[in-house]
Amino acid sequence: MPRNDPPEAPKRRRLWPAARWWFRAAFAFSLVFGCVLLGASAAELAPPPAPSAPPTASAEGGVDPETLPVAPDSPQASMRRFIELCRAGDYAEAARYLDLPPRADGAVLAQKLKAVLDRHIWLDVAALSPLPLGDAQDNLGAGVEELGKIPTRTGPQPVRLVRRTTPDGVRWIFSRATVDRVGEWYARLEDRWLRDHLPPALLRAGPRELLWWQWLALPVLALAAWLVGAVLSFLLRALLRRIIVRTDSTLDDALLEGTRGPLTFAAALLAIAAALPWFGLYQPAEEFLDKVVRAGVFVAVFWFALCAIDAVGGRLLAAPATRDNPAARSLVPLMGRIAKVAIVIVGAIAVLSELGYPVASLLAGLGIGGVALALAAQKTVENLFGSVSIGIDKPFQVGDFVRVDALLGTVESIGLRSTRIRTLDRTLVTIPNGKLADLQIESYTARDRMRLACVLSLVHETTPEQLRAIIEGCERALRAHPHIWPDDVVVRFIGVAPSSLDVEVMAWFETRDFGEFRTMRQEMLITFLEIVGSAGSRLAHPTQTLHLATRDGERPQADAADGGGPANGGRRELRQAPSAGARPSR
Known part of the structure; x- marks a missing residue:
């Protein structure tokens, strides 16, 4: 489908790469020169010198x-x-x-x-x-x-x-x-020609014993070094691309693409270090710029670490296991941001320490703040790690039908703090992940087969031949089902109950859909009823017979009322309410 771009759109597309290049150059210049300015002002925050000691005796016995x-x-x-x-x-x-x-x-x-x-x-x-x-x-x-x-x-x-x-x-x-x-x-x-031709004002020493003409030349050097670094980075990445193209993993491709900025910055630092001897720096200025270059190396290393986190996070989000796990899709960006914050803090402390800033008080403050944060966010961290545990162990997924202790329902969402379960009554229960990770979880969706279990209660009048016919017919009907798991089909006479002859039926259907299983179970129960009826038997009703004894040969008073007497030998039958002969269980 052709794009209907406005007339100025092609021009904007042509200008964007150039603007992006200039933005990167400006960013590198700001980064390098910012390190220089930070180092130049570090002396103002340095601790004051210790007071001089009183005069001490020298080795010759005099005064130092x-x-x-x-x-x-x-x-x-x-x-x-x-x-x-x-x-x-x-x-x-x-x-x-x-x-x-x-x-x-x-x-x-x-x-x-x-x-x-x-x-x-x-x-x-x-x-x-x-x-x-x-x-x-x-x-x-x-x-x-x-x-x-x-x-x-x-x-x-x-x-x-x-x-x-x-x-x-x-x-x-x-x-x-x-x-x-x-x-x-x-x-x-070495710099005699410059000293002979520059104005005297530019030959005076500025901050950190850098001459003013050197301060003016540093931005130009930073920009030129960035250009050299961009060329060196391009050549190095082209060489590495020839090597990693032979691998099957896509992680190295993402890492190489993300390290364009750090590689360019590191190559620019190398160019700056090579050009500094031509400046004719004084000893304090040389030591100061060496610290700046070393601080820049720290910046490049931690910058590369940040890019690596982005590459690894993108690779994890693209993995099939993460795509199917909503909690993992939410957890990966969060853990990436936490790792980035930690790297930025450590990198900032390392750079400031290299530039000469006092960081001992900063480290102490971070330690105290970390303890306070850990105490305040104890439950939050517990739930976060519970979410990590659920994401790694995967006891259930969104849409699974589960039992959590006495709670039965469908998992509706898995968040970073809690998990929501929709019950059979359509209520929504929220359980913190920290607590959920310690509970017993039973997943019905994870079943590979579903079990049919019931007991056929036959009347006592059922003959052994009829009982054998019913058992054989039920087993034959189960094995004839297309979805039955044939390795374990149980139809057995298990005992004589007070009011029935009990036949246990147990079988497994190869299905994961509970709705489909209920349909199969219904068909099999109807088939069992047909088999019992065709064998000449019937399902028993729970009954209880009470024998009332006579006293001195007198007739019980209740016989006339309830039909007792000589006709039934003085017996009275009390029948309970009928119940289903086949008791299926889920």
Whole structure:
């Protein structure tokens, strides 16, 4: 049948794949950059540092320099001031902490030296000596401190401070030998071209020691990495599709289709990790982005788990056993949502912990909340697991005729909390699944055969020949029935009762329909009556005979009233109300 689409419909169909692609790209960018921003703000929620301990004695019996107050003319104070001036962009003032040669541009040298130190020696100012004379145990002599070494082609070269008296007072400054090598060190920086051509504002450090030009480049990197990841994901899925096409299961096909997003995201993370060394990151920035990439790996893994839950849930819903079980059709999506919530919670905690957020209090809160939820939802959870038990064990299905304890009726619905049964009186009884799972359930619909059981009560006047004819005729009639189960047909004389000769009849009909069974039972009972009548016998009525004894040869007073006397020997028969000779049971 042709489709009557409006004129703009083909255009919408052409634009939808492109819009979907851009939506995925925007989602990936938001995911990656969101992790970056979360990590950048993690320091604000970090626990405050522990208070410093009181001064302790060193191994030499003196005082530990790290616990002493910072002297204003110490290496630690001078370097802290130098770094503050450089971060503020006041390189001319920072040049006063350099031992400059004549006619040297101090501001340029200070800027280059700061770039070299940030790239090769990330100064931990708190680790420098707070004493005015510096560290006397470094074997460098009085008035000399070494900050570290710069790797070069000819070997590592030291970066040293010397104690000098300046017009502003005594301070520690970079030595002349260190200042003379700044140009050579700066020329070997990987990002020297960018530093020479970018505006100074973009070269300043932002949050997490990322330069502002690096912050601006990260979104571009994320988008480019997503494009590379999409290509790599497409190639990988094409290779995997060639392998799984040979299998008979459809689960691997659903998993492969659902993992398009996680695979693309993981490949994008791989591209980002490969491109980060070209950014010339400082040590804190490099450590921070490494955490972001590792957090992204957690996101990809838990994303894949969510897609796997969808694939497995769809496969379970398509299974024949689930299609025939309404409770299972309702239970599978619910369990899938519960699993997704659990995965999201665990994944969020793992990502936040990797980014540096304090999650101990969050875990404690989740534990307390879990206990409170378990106590409050105890009955609900009991009914839920009862529904799971019923769905797995399958004692009955919707439409089955069952007996639950003393309740007899038809199962009308099986829910997640309760099961509803329609009784023979057309009332609706609701039983919680938690309680129903512990009750004895008898399913009549599950019968593969239905039993006919009755007792033919014949009169005492029936002769043995007539009794044999009746037994043989009833058994022959049962075995001649087209739906009889021939392995066990019972027609036997079972005893002499006070008012009858009892013949037991028991047989099974191969049918599951109770209406059809009732018709068969009716036909067989009528046949039994015909056989009894043709044999010359009849069904007995329950009777009781009372013998009244005489006293002194006198005639009983009741004889005249009830027909007693010499004619019947002084006997009186009391007959009970007649009842059916054949007593069928269900």
